[in-house]
Amino acid sequence: MYKHWWKLIGVVSLYYTILRGFTGEIPHLPILEESIRNLYFHVPMWFSMLLLLLASTVYSIKFLGKNKPEHDIIASELAYTGIFFGILGICTGMIWAKNTWGTWWTNDPKLNSAAIGMLMYFAYAILRDAIDDVEKKARISAVYNIFAFPVFVVLIFVLPRLTASLHPGNGGNPGFNQYDLDNKMRLIFYPAVLGWTLLGLWIAHLRIRVKKIEKIINEN
Amino acid sequence: MLLAKEVKVLLHKELLTEWRQRYAINGMLLYVVSSVFVAFLSFHVVNPSSWNALFWIIMLFTSVSAIAKSFIGESKGRMLYYFTIASPQGVMLSKMIYNTLLMLALSLLCLSVYCMLIGNMVTNIWAFALAAALGSMGMAGCFTMVSAIASKANNSHVLMPILSFPVILPLLLVTIRVSKKAIDGLDFSTFMMDFGVIFFINFIITSLAYILFPFIWKD
Numbered sequence: 001m002y003k004h005w006w007k008l009i010g011v012v013s014l015y016y017t018i019l020r021g022f023t024g025e026i027p028h029l030p031i032l033e034e035s036i037r038n039l040y041f042h043v044p045m046w047f048s049m050l051l052l053l054l055a056s057t058v059y060s061i062k063f064l065g066k067n068k069p070e071h072d073i074i075a076s077e078l079a080y081t082g083i084f085f086g087i088l089g090i091c092t093g094m095i096w097a098k099n100t101w102g103t104w105w106t107n108d109p110k111l112n113s114a115a116i117g118m119l120m121y122f123a124y125a126i127l128r129d130a131i132d133d134v135e136k137k138a139r140i141s142a143v144y145n146i147f148a149f150p151v152f153v154v155l156i157f158v159l160p161r162l163t164a165s166l167h168p169g170n171g172g173n174p175g176f177n178q179y180d181l182d183n184k185m186r187l188i189f190y191p192a193v194l195g196w197t198l199l200g201l202w203i204a205h206l207r208i209r210v211k212k213i214e215k216i217i218n219e220n
Numbered sequence: 221m222l223l224a225k226e227v228k229v230l231l232h233k234e235l236l237t238e239w240r241q242r243y244a245i246n247g248m249l250l251y252v253v254s255s256v257f258v259a260f261l262s263f264h265v266v267n268p269s270s271w272n273a274l275f276w277i278i279m280l281f282t283s284v285s286a287i288a289k290s291f292i293g294e295s296k297g298r299m300l301y302y303f304t305i306a307s308p309q310g311v312m313l314s315k316m317i318y319n320t321l322l323m324l325a326l327s328l329l330c331l332s333v334y335c336m337l338i339g340n341m342v343t344n345i346w347a348f349a350l351a352a353a354l355g356s357m358g359m360a361g362c363f364t365m366v367s368a369i370a371s372k373a374n375n376s377h378v379l380m381p382i383l384s385f386p387v388i389l390p391l392l393l394v395t396i397r398v399s400k401k402a403i404d405g406l407d408f409s410t411f412m413m414d415f416g417v418i419f420f421i422n423f424i425i426t427s428l429a430y431i432l433f434p435f436i437w438k439d
Contacts, residue, residue: 064435120386127383130373140372143432147365148387150424155390158417162394 010198013191017044020188035099040188042092044196045085050156052082052200053121057149060142072138073211074204075145076128081204083121085196090114110160110167117155120148223310230306230314238318248286248322252330255282260337268403271341275334276355276396280388282326283356287319287363288380291371299437308434316364316426323356343405351402354415355395358422362388365429368436391421 021040059075062068093111094104105111127144131137160167238245255278265271302311331352335342342348366384370376398414 064432116386116389123379123382123386127369127373127379130375130379132374136372139435140369143435144369144383146432147369147428150428151387151390151421154421154424158420159390159393162413162417 006198007202010195010202013195014199017188017192017195021192024188025184031100035096036185038092038096039185040192041196042089042096043189044193045089045092047193048196048200049082049085049089051197052078052085052204053149053152056082057145060145063138063142064146069134069138069215070212072142073215074208075142077207077211078204079121079124079145081200081207083118083125084203085200086114086118086121090118108167109162110156113155113159117152120152124148223307223313226306226310227313227317230310231317234314234318244289245322248282248326249329251285252278252282252326253333256330256333256337265338268341269400271338272396272400272403274338275330276392276399278334279327279330279352279355280359280385280392282330283323283359283363284381284384286322286326287360288367288370288377290315290319290364291367292376292380294371303437308437309430311437312364312368312429312433316361316429319360319364320357323360324353327352327356342399342403344402344408347402347408347411348399350415351395351398351418354418354422355391355399358391358395358418358425359388361422361426361429362391365425365433368429368433372436387425391418391425394418394421 017040021037026034026036056075056078059071059078063071063075093114097106097111098104124141124144128137128141131140259265259274259278265274331349363380363384366387367380370379370383373379394414394417398411398418401411401414
């Protein structure tokens with residue numbers, strides 16, 4: 001059990017998030033109304049994706065430094081899980097946009113940045129498939145991963161701040177934590193961040209284990 | 221010091237090979253002219269926004285196809301030869317500088333043909349030229365690196381645009397915005413911030429390429 005405590009925390013906080021998230025008290029703000037509950041899903045999913053992609057980049061750097069095949073497996077599976085969370089984030093964001101802005105997608109810098117970021121990691125996946133040699137695949141994709149991540153950070157954090165944006169937290173638009181995230185919501189929001197992040201790590205963990213077993217089977 | 225000398229020799233060699241097989245550079249020049257001509261024939265550009273976007277789309281495709289060959293076109297034997305005589309940093313820097321020069325020439329040509337055929341809509345031409353120069357430098361740096369990455373994979377000509385478009389987009393978006401401001405004739409002071417961001421992105425891309433290239437090139 002001592003090894004699995006973090007999975008338990010993840011599951012418990014997700015249950016808490018879902019139960020309290022759908023039933024808990026919310027401040028009734030104009031336009032947002034009930035859709036503010038998406039704060040417990042959309043935002044933590046993006047946090048989780050960012051963390052997974054950051055970890056993936058760290059493991060890519062580690063791989064280039066030490067040349068251990070294990071680090072490549074970890075880096076790639078973290079990136080794939082990051083992509084999965086990115087897609088979830090985009091889907092939840094689209095539902096939210098439909099309900100508050102009246103459209104699934106708008107020509108908004110933050111939304112477009114997110115989409116471009118996803119394209120970058122899809123390209124990473126395609127690059128991995130296009131190289132046959134295992135060692136070479138690991139090395140080249142690690143280089144692309146490290147090359148892409150800073151650009152991704154510029155895309156997500158720098159560019160949207162330079163222009164006007166509908167999305168909260170950009171271009172003069174207030175972020176949620178400024179005044180409308182009241183303390184009751186914080187009590188659910190922070191566990192939600194923890195829960196979704198741990199879920200992401202768990203998924204990545206399982207995938208890494210599967211890949212390692214596959215590797216052993218292929219070698220024998 | 222040693223690196224500077226090495227870069228100089230390699231750059232000289234790049235220019236010399238380009239001069240000896242002129243079909244490549246002539247091909248690129250023709251590519252620019254004919255894409256502008258296709259754009260001219262296909263539709264009538266009236267507003268500055270689409271003028272600007274069209275210019276940068278032509279530049280984007282030109283630079284991808286011009287720079288893709290910098291590593292993808294190199295034969296295996298020649299790369300092996302570089303490997304024995306030069307440092308990876310030297311090879312990368314010389315290719316980047318060469319491609320920057322190439323892109324500057326191509327963007328100048330593209331801009332003049334474009335203005336001639338479609339008409340000049342730029343008010344502040346110096347600011348636009350500066351934006352075009354900075355954008356071309358960034359594209360040169362980024363695409364040189366991506367070309368090195370793509371050259372190691374199968375089907376590298378297909379991979380090249382897939383890998384490079386998302387990476388170049390932040391730079392391209394800022395450049396498009398600056399050049400729009402230049403077209404509208406805004407004052408220099410209004411886009412200092414954007415130039416700063418372009419410099420910053422160029423710096424990140426170039427230094428990452430410099431650091432990461434040694435890992436790519438050994439086989």
